Each structure stands twice: as structure tokens, then as C-alpha cells.
Amino acid sequence: MKITLKVWRQKNGKTPGNFNTYTLPDVSEDMSFLEMFDVLNDELIRKGEDSIAFDHDCREGICGMCSMYINGRAHGPLTGTTTCQLHMRHFKDGDTIVVEPWRASAFPIIKDLMVDRSAFDRVIQAGGFISVNTGNAVDANSIPIPKEDADKAFDAAACIGCGACVATCKNASAMLFVSAKVSQLALLPQGQPERNMRVKKMVEAMDEEGFGNCTNTGACEVECPKGISLDHIARMNRDYLVSNIVD
Amino acid sequence: MILDAKIPEGPIADKWTRYKATIPLVNPANKRNIEIIVVGTGLAGASAAATLGEMGYKVKAFCFQDSPRRAHSIAAQGGINAAKNYSNDGDSVHRLFYDTIKGGDYRSREANVHRLAEVSTAIIDQCVAQGVPFAREYGGLLDNRSFGGVQVSRTFYAKGQTGQQLLLGAYSALSRQVGRKQVQMFSRHEMLDVVIIDGKARGIIARDLVTGKLERHFGHAVVLATGGYGNVFFLSTNAMGSNVTAIWKAHKKGAFFGNPCFTQIHPTCIPVSGDHQSKLTLMSESLRNDGRIWVPKKKDDSRKAVDIPEDERDYYLERRYPAFGNLVPRDIASRAAKERCDAGYGVGSSKMAVYLDFSDSIRRLGKDVIEARYGNLFEIYEKITGEDPYTTPMRIYPAVHYTMGGLWVDYNLMTTVPGLYATGECNFSDHGANRLGASALMQGLADGYFVLPITIGEFLSKDIRTKAIPTDHPEFEKAEKEAQDRIARLMSIKGNKPVDHFHKELGKVMWEYCGMARNAEGLQKAKKMVQDIRASFWKEVRIPGAADETNPELEKALRVADFLELGELMIDDAYDRNESCGGHFREEYQTEDGEALRDDNNYAYVSAWQYKGDNQPEVLHKEPLVFENVKLVQRSYK
Ligand SMILES: Cc1cc2nc3c(=O)[nH]c(=O)nc-3n(C[C@H](O)[C@H](O)[C@H](O)COP(=O)(O)OP(=O)(O)OC[C@H]3O[C@@H](n4cnc5c(N)ncnc54)[C@H](O)[C@@H]3O)c2cc1C
Numbered sequence: 001m002k003i004t005l006k007v008w009r010q011k012n013g014k015t016p017g018n019f020n021t022y023t024l025p026d027v028s029e030d031m032s033f034l035e036m037f038d039v040l041n042d043e044l045i046r047k048g049e050d051s052i053a054f055d056h057d058c059r060e061g062i063c064g065m066c067s068m069y070i071n072g073r074a075h076g077p078l079t080g081t082t083t084c085q086l087h088m089r090h091f092k093d094g095d096t097i098v099v100e101p102w103r104a105s106a107f108p109i110i111k112d113l114m115v116d117r118s119a120f121d122r123v124i125q126a127g128g129f130i131s132v133n134t135g136n137a138v139d140a141n142s143i144p145i146p147k148e149d150a151d152k153a154f155d156a157a158a159c160i161g162c163g164a165c166v167a168t169c170k171n172a173s174a175m176l177f178v179s180a181k182v183s184q185l186a187l188l189p190q191g192q193p194e195r196n197m198r199v200k201k202m203v204e205a206m207d208e209e210g211f212g213n214c215t216n217t218g219a220c221e222v223e224c225p226k227g228i229s230l231d232h233i234a235r236m237n238r239d240y241l242v243s244n245i246v247d
Numbered sequence: 248m249i250l251d252a253k254i255p256e257g258p259i260a261d262k263w264t265r266y267k268a269t270i271p272l273v274n275p276a277n278k279r280n281i282e283i284i285v286v287g288t289g290l291a292g293a294s295a296a297a298t299l300g301e302m303g304y305k306v307k308a309f310c311f312q313d314s315p316r317r318a319h320s321i322a323a324q325g326g327i328n329a330a331k332n333y334s335n336d337g338d339s340v341h342r343l344f345y346d347t348i349k350g351g352d353y354r355s356r357e358a359n360v361h362r363l364a365e366v367s368t369a370i371i372d373q374c375v376a377q378g379v380p381f382a383r384e385y386g387g388l389l390d391n392r393s394f395g396g397v398q399v400s401r402t403f404y405a406k407g408q409t410g411q412q413l414l415l416g417a418y419s420a421l422s423r424q425v426g427r428k429q430v431q432m433f434s435r436h437e438m439l440d441v442v443i444i445d446g447k448a449r450g451i452i453a454r455d456l457v458t459g460k461l462e463r464h465f466g467h468a469v470v471l472a473t474g475g476y477g478n479v480f481f482l483s484t485n486a487m488g489s490n491v492t493a494i495w496k497a498h499k500k501g502a503f504f505g506n507p508c509f510t511q512i513h514p515t516c517i518p519v520s521g522d523h524q525s526k527l528t529l530m531s532e533s534l535r536n537d538g539r540i541w542v543p544k545k546k547d548d549s550r551k552a553v554d555i556p557e558d559e560r561d562y563y564l565e566r567r568y569p570a571f572g573n574l575v576p577r578d579i580a581s582r583a584a585k586e587r588c589d590a591g592y593g594v595g596s597s598k599m600a601v602y603l604d605f606s607d608s609i610r611r612l613g614k615d616v617i618e619a620r621y622g623n624l625f626e627i628y629e630k631i632t633g634e635d636p637y638t639t640p641m642r643i644y645p646a647v648h649y650t651m652g653g654l655w656v657d658y659n660l661m662t663t664v665p666g667l668y669a670t671g672e673c674n675f676s677d678h679g680a681n682r683l684g685a686s687a688l689m690q691g692l693a694d695g696y697f698v699l700p701i702t703i704g705e706f707l708s709k710d711i712r713t714k715a716i717p718t719d720h721p722e723f724e725k726a727e728k729e730a731q732d733r734i735a736r737l738m739s740i741k742g743n744k745p746v747d748h749f750h751k752e753l754g755k756v757m758w759e760y761c762g763m764a765r766n767a768e769g770l771q772k773a774k775k776m777v778q779d780i781r782a783s784f785w786k787e788v789r790i791p792g793a794a795d796e797t798n799p800e801l802e803k804a805l806r807v808a809d810f811l812e813l814g815e816l817m818i819d820d821a822y823d824r825n826e827s828c829g830g831h832f833r834e835e836y837q838t839e840d841g842e843a844l845r846d847d848n849n850y851a852y853v854s855a856w857q858y859k860g861d862n863q864p865e866v867l868h869k870e871p872l873v874f875e876n877v878k879l880v881q882r883s884y885k
């Protein structure tokens with residue numbers, strides 16, 4: 001099929017960017033979206049032009065590195081699907097596709113479609129863990145955990161840290177990402193001792209990074225490739241309130 | 248040179264305990280002044296960096312992704328082994344040890360493997376304490392499943408995302424140390440060389456992948472945890488960025504390379520769909536617990552799978568290996584699939600695939616159970632192929648998955664360069680000629696949490712008086728200049744072909760001649776072909792942009808340049824080993840019914856290759872493998 005791509009090109013964080021248009025005459029429907037970019041880059045390089053920079057690594061929907069804003073939607077039109085797992089069979093011959101980077105002030109653009117998401121790491125460093133040194137653990141089965149809680153914690157832990165929730169939110173809020181981690185650890189007995197401190201520190205760090213406020217529009221949940229639920233935001237808000245009362 | 252593996256004295260079950268008690272300690276005041284570089288933040292690197300930080304060392308950690316959480320370990324699906332015997336099915340440390348040695352086709356070192364089995368149980372405890380949400384039973388206790396090549400259930404898992412959950416656990420421990428300023432994290436950095444001063448590893452040269460600037464970093468010791476080199480084949484289940492650069496540069500600086508040709512081909516991957524293919528996706532081996540593998544009995548049968556009646560299907564694994572059936576080890580399952588396809592029984596449009604069929608299990612257990620077990624894998628499959636595995640059998644074919652080879656290390660996990668360590672998939676250590684499923688995650692975390700942080704004391708305790716070496720030392724300058732020159736040379740070629748062109752060519756040669764089956768003649772031919780591709784790469788490659796900016800093509804070029812050198816060494820190693828063992832199948836050496844034929848009299852050794860300079864043949868050293876606790880037998884899964 002024939003596909004026209006309008007791609008955001010920007011040399012670096014300091015220079016302004018603009019859209020460039022490229023036409024690919026022969027896209028196979030078995031290709032992934034990123035494989036289409038491979039083909040385009042191959043062509044650009046052979047023509048002596050600069051290739052398009054984009055983030056990716058696993059190409060299996062699990063590392064969270066890929067990040068394209070496709071036709072106005074984070075990771076494109078398919079729900080529950082990362083950019084790397086999106087296949088061209090979901091587009092039609094003759095389509096024009098607009099591709100942009102994640103846009104959020106907490107995610108500055110590095111080049112073309114690549115952005116800097118290190119703010120997420122710093123939020124985790126502020127408290128997204130259970131403080132247990134290597135070698136200090138008790139036997140794993142000495143802490144039975146109801147299957148239901150374990151499964152819920154797992155669902156929260158499935159977040160891949162891609163940032164689609166931020167990119168898609170009109171306030172560029174990181175609530176879904178942060179609440180997923182807070183919630184995972186709050187659901188487990190191991191996470192209780194630090195529960196109050198954790199939520200406070202992480203929320204503080206989140207605000208410092210310049211993410212916006214949550215106004216409950218719920219766009220993040222819709223675009224999250226891992227189906228992280230808004231319930232986690234509610235749980236985090238409760239925990240945050242409690243942590244302030246306890247203080 | 249005689250390779251000293253530094254295996255402690257004493258009976259196998261006591262070696263580690265006794266040795267641990269004798270390793271000199273570094274006192275807390277001295278730890279504060281000792282800096283350690285950890286390259287890689289996968290399971291092996293993140294766990295080591297976190298633990299070393301907890302112990303009080305000053306750590307600098309590096310990864311090329313934008314966050315340490317994205318290391319390739321994240322993609323592991325199936326599970327992690329541990330000899331907990333929670334299933335009460337007769338498992339024990341000894342059995343895990345024995346299974347690993349046997350699964351590795353008797354080409355690994357007993358003492359290391361035993362230690363791995365011993366510490367396996369503590370890994371699960373540690374991970375649960377960190378909040379890793381492993382699968383549980385209704386009673387609230389941990390659930391287990393079985394994996395290929397063994398007869399007990401010792402695999403812990405978190406749906407099909409075990410690697411992700413374990414890595415996020417290690418990442419959270421690492422993040423905690425970054426927050427405490429015990430670890431300084433350098434993301435989007437690629438190590439381009441090690442710096443050796445007075446015979447010891449004392450630092451690295453790294454490129455900041457955003458600015459393109461080269462940086463010098465000092466460390467009293469350097470730990471490499473940079474993962475496997477399966478991408479030498481271009482198409483593999485590895486992430487796009489997985490590479491050999493760090494360990495290859497270390498190799499060229501004196502670290503011996505162990506068993507480079509030992510590659511694992513995973514039997515259950517989604518087949519190639521066209522020339523645009525950039526990577527191959529694994530379908531976890533755990534699927535073989537409930538899926539049955541078959542091909543039509545008739546050659547070139549073009550009927551749809553569902554239209555082929557039961558008695559016209561050949562469940563060839565169940566037929567050939569009644570005892571293990573669909574659960575035979577990976578190398579055997581892979582070769583059996585290739586054998587059927589080569590003989591003309593393959594399915595799908597390419598005819599290079601076999602069926603993995605769940606219809607029996609769905610009938611027996613219900614769709615819900617199958618969905619709970621494998622739902623996310625089925626989804627991945629459907630996303631990629633557009634087919635629904637609940638109603639049509641999956642099409643699968645083997646793909647390059649794991650490299651058992653890697654830097655040679657002694658019992659302390661130290662390479663032949665003092666102060667330079669290798670952990671996780673990038674060392675050659677524990678899996679011999681074939682790795683059992685769910686054992687790589689175990690090894691990465693064993694090395695990083697429980698082994699290296701202790702054994703490194705052996706070296707560092709003698710080094711407490713060494714002051715930090717300023718990075719204007721001539722050796723730093725020299726190493727940086729070398730990296731700079733290599734980059735300048737690449738940028739100046741300005742040819743007409745992108746890096747991927749050469750990478751794909753290399754991959755084809757490696758897959759054809761140094762892949763699932765190898766023979767002397769093919770290997771000789773391949774050696775020449777790789778040399779030719781390398782020569783044209785250095786004449787014709789085109790790298791757009793500049794060196795002092797974000798430049799993914801330059802990153803790829805630096806990696807492929809190293810793959811092009813490594814490929815030749817793999818070929819030499821495969822050529823040297825005149826036997827078939829594990830993943831290394833030399834067609835000249837097979838039994839009458841096509842099984843691998845080992846030669847224990849002549850090849851029970853680890854090959855350790857020494858780099859001798861550009862265009863010089865590498866020199867082979869041999870570490871003889873001594874088996875005192877298991878009897879060498881021909882592996883049989885019949
Ligand atoms: C699809 C898939 C599924 C798997 N499933 C399982 C399973 O179920 N069970 C199991 O036991 N094993 C499994 N494995 C194998 C296992 O995942 C890996 O062997 C293991 O995770 C490797 O861990 P590692 O820490 O050694 O390396 P990796 O996780 O690969 O980490 C390498 C690190 O090194 C860094 N790095 C590399 N080169 C450089 C450089 N030059 N400069 C700076 N940084 C560098 C990277 O950024 C990364 O942080 C699977 C593998 C694959 C591919």
C-alpha cells in the first residue's frame with residue numbers, strides 16, 4: 001500500500017522543528033509501524049539525507065522505549081498497543097499519517113521523535129521502592145498474599161513507563177504512571193511500612209518535575225498500552241490524603 | 248598460559264560456603280573510597296549496582312537506553328528457576344545443579360553451576376521482599392510451573408512478564424541507591440572501551456548518546472553486565488540495541504572470550520514475514536506445557552491446519568521423545584523443527600514453520616484457564632500475525648535467542664584482566680553448550696545480588712590504598728583517542744549503504760553457516776564471506792549526521808563494526824570444536840538417528856580465545872572441564 005508520512009523533524013532541543021512529508025509507495029501490511037520507519041530511513045540514508053531519530057528497543061511492547069504520537073493519539077489508533085506492536089494492516093492504502101513526538105514540558109525533545117523521560121526515573125528514585133537490602137529477606141512463602149491482591153498488584157506493576165499517559169493528557173499529568181507504582185506497593189504487605197512516606201515523596205517529586213495536575217479527564221487510561229486503570233489514581237489520592245493526616 | 252579458574256577446594260556442596268567465609272572483607276570506611284563501574288542495568292547489572300551501593304561502595308552505572316528499567320531483561324517472559332521445592336516434587340539444590348549440567352550437555356563448570364543452584368532460593372526471597380508480584384495460588388503461596396528439559400516444577404513466574412517484574416524489582420533497588428547518592432546513573436551512555444592501567448581495569452570510555460561527547464570514567468574495578476550478542480545474526484529475539492561492543496572491546500584489551508560459538512536457538516518464535524523484518528518475537532517456552540507441536544504427515548500439505556484430521560498429523564516430538572515429548576530441551580526441539588521443514592513438511596506460506604496447537608488443552612482445561620496462563624502471549628501473537636491462536640494453531644519456527652558464550656571468567660567472575668568482571672549473559676559461565684529455560688534470569692540475579700558483590704572483595708581488598716586515578720592519565724587519553732579515531736574513520740567513509748545493509752548480510756551468513764547446524768566446509772566458506780562483508784563495510788557504509796550530536800546510525804555502526812569481528816571468531820570456534828554438543832551441532836558428528844554426538848575425550852574443555860592484534864589469528868586456550876559429581880552420559884530425553 002501507499003502511505004504518506006508527515007513526520008516531525010527537529011535537530012535538537014534548541015532549534016525549532018517542523019513537519020516533513022515522505023511518501024512510501026510500497027508498504028507491506030505485515031510490517032510494524034517501526035519497520036516502516038526502518039524502510040524509510042534506509043531510503044533517506046541511501047539518498048544522502050539525515051535519518052529520522054526515534055526511540056525503540058525491544059519491539060515487543062514491553063520495554064516502554066518506543067513513543068510516537070500517531071494521528072493525534074499516543075501509540076496510534078489501536079488500544080492496548082505500543083507503537084512497536086502496531087502493524088500496518090491497521091492502515092489503508094493511500095492513508096496520510098501524522099507522526100509527532102510526545103509533547104510535555106517535563107519531556108523535552110532530544111531530536112526528531114525522541115524525548116527525554118528521565119523525570120520518570122527521578123520520581124521512582126524519590127520513593128518507588130521497598131527498602132530492603134540484599135540478603136535481608138525472609139523466606140518467600142512466609143508472607144502469604146491473597147491471590148486477588150497479588151493479581152491487582154501485578155496489574156499495576158505492568159506499567160512500562162512509556163509516558164503515553166503524560167503525552168495524551170491535556171495537563172501533561174503523570175498521575176497514572178506514579179499511581180501505578182504507589183498502588184502496586186500499597187497493595188502488598190511488604191509495602192506497608194513505607195506506605196505513607198512513599199506516596200508523599202513521590203507526589204512531591206512528580207510536582208517538582210513540572211508535570212501538570214490531574215483533572216480527572218481519564219484520557220490517560222484510554223491511551224495506556226498496558227490498560228493501567230484510573231482506580232490506581234483514586235487509591236493514590238486516598239493514600240496521599242491519609243499520609244497528610246497522619247503527619 | 249594456564250587458565251586458573253580459582254575453584255575452591257572441598258566437596259562441591261561446601262565450596263561456596265567455605266570460600267565465602269575466607270574472602271577478605273573491605274571495611275566500611277574503605278568502601279566509601281572505592282569506586283566501581285557497572286556497565287549494564289539488566290538483571291545482572293542493576294542487581295549488582297544496587298547491592299554494591301547498599302554495601303557502601305561508590306558506584307557508577309551505565310546503560311544505553313534512556314532508562315535503566317528498559318534493559319533487555321525486561322523482555323523475558325516465562326520464568327525464573329529456583330530449587331525451593333515448594334511443589335514438593337523432589338526438587339533440591341543437587342537436582343537443579345544436575346539438570347543444569349546435563350542440560351548444558353556437560354560443557355559447564357561444576358563449581359559455578361552448583362553455586363548458582365545454591366543461591367537460587369535466596370533470589371526468590373529477595374524479589375518477593377522487593378514487592379515483585381509473582382503468580383500465586385488461592386492459598387496465597389507462590390505458584391510454580393515446569394519448563395523444558397526438567398521433570399520438576401521449579402519455575403516462578405509473573406504471567407508472561409517475569410523478566411519485566413524481576414527487572415523492575417532490581418531497578419527499584421537501584422533507584423533507591425541512586426536516590427541515596429550511592430549510585431550515579433548514566434543513561435543514554437554507551438561504553439566504547441575499557442581503560443587498563445598497570446595491567447588492571449581502571450575505567451571506561453563512554454559516549455554520551457545525546458551530545459555525542461566522549462567521557463572518561465575511573466573505577467577501581469569495572470563490572471560488565473552488558474547482555475548477550477545474539478544480534479550478530481541480525482534477526483534474533485534480542486532487543487534492537489543488544490550488542491557485543493563492551494565485551495568485544497574488553498576482549499581486545501586482554502579478556503579471553505569463552506565458547507563464542509555456543510548459541511541458543513529458541514524453538515518457539517514467530518516466523519519471519521518478509522524482508523522488512525527487524526527482529527523476531529519469542530513465544531515463551533512455557534507454551535510447550537500446554538501446546539502440542541505438529542506438522543502434516545503429508546509433504547507440502549496446503550490444507551488449513553483445522554482441516555487436517557488427527558491421524559494425518561505428525562506430533563514429531565512426542566513420537567521421537569516419548570519421555571519428554573513437547574518438553575525436550577531447546578536445542579533438540581529446534582533441530583527437530585528444522586529437520587521437518589527441511590524435509591518438506593513445513594507449514595505456512597514460507598513453509599518454514601511448524602504448528603503449536605492448543606486445541607487439546609482448551610478442550611481439556613477450558614479457554615479461561617489457557618487465557619489466564621498465556622493470555623498476553625496469545626495477544627502478542629495475534630498483534631503480529633493477525634491470527635487468533637485460540638482457534639488456529641500458532642505457526643512457530645526457531646530463532647536465535649541466547650548466547651551461552653561470553654567473556655571467560657573464573658570462580659570470582661573475574662575475566663583474565665585483573666579488576667575486570669563479567670556477569671549475566673555476557674559471561675560464558677553457567678550454561679555450557681545449552682541453557683535451560685528460566686535459568687538466565689536466575690543466573691543474572693545470582694551473579695548480581697549474591698555472587699559478585701562478595702567475590703569482588705577478593706580483588707578490592709588488596710586495592711584499598713589505591714587512590715582514584717585522575718582521568719588525564721595517559722592511558723585514559725590513549726583510549727579516548729582510539730575511540731575518537733574510530734568514530735572519525737566511520738564518519739568519513741561516506742559510502743552509499745546504510746549500516747543495516749551490512750548487518751543483514753552478516754546475519755544471513757551466520758545463520759546459514761554458523762546457526763542451527765554447522766559443518767567444516769561451510770564454516771571455512773563463511774569465514775571468508777564475513778571478512779569480505781567487513782571489508783566492504785569499512786569502504787561503503789554511510790552514516791548521516793555528525794559525531795557530536797544524537798546519532799542512532801553512528802551507534803549502530805559502532806556496534807556492527809564489532810559484530811563483524813566477532814562473527815569470525817564464532818566461526819573459528821565452531822570450526823575448532825569437532826563434536827556436537829548442546830546448541831553446537833556439527834553435521835559431521837551425529838548418531839545414526841540424527842542426535843548430537845559429543846566427544847568427551849577430546850572436547851570436554853572451555854575454549855578461551857585470546858586476541859592477538861588486528862588481522863592476527865586468535866590463540867585458543869583450553870580450560871579442561873573436570874566432572875567429579877556427575878557422570879557424563881549421552882543426553883537422552885527419549
Ligand atoms: C525474548 C526473551 C525472553 C526470555 N525469556 C527468559 C525467561 O523466561 N527466563 C530466563 O531465565 N531467561 C529468559 N531470557 C534470557 C534472559 O532474559 C537474558 O539472558 C537476561 O535477561 C540477560 O540479562 P543481563 O542482565 O545479562 O543483560 P541485559 O538485560 O541484556 O542488559 C544489558 C545491559 O547492558 C547495557 N549495555 C549493553 N551494551 C552496553 C554498552 N556498550 N554500553 C553501556 N551499556 C551497555 C544495556 O543498556 C543493558 O542495560 C529471555 C530472553 C529473551 C530475548
Ligand code: SF4
Nearest residue numbers: 159160162163165224
Ligand atoms: S501508565 Fe500506561 S501510559 Fe503511563 S507510563 Fe505506564 S504504561 Fe505508559
Ligand code: FES
Nearest residue numbers: 057059064066084
Ligand atoms: S520498543 Fe519496547 S515497547 Fe516498543
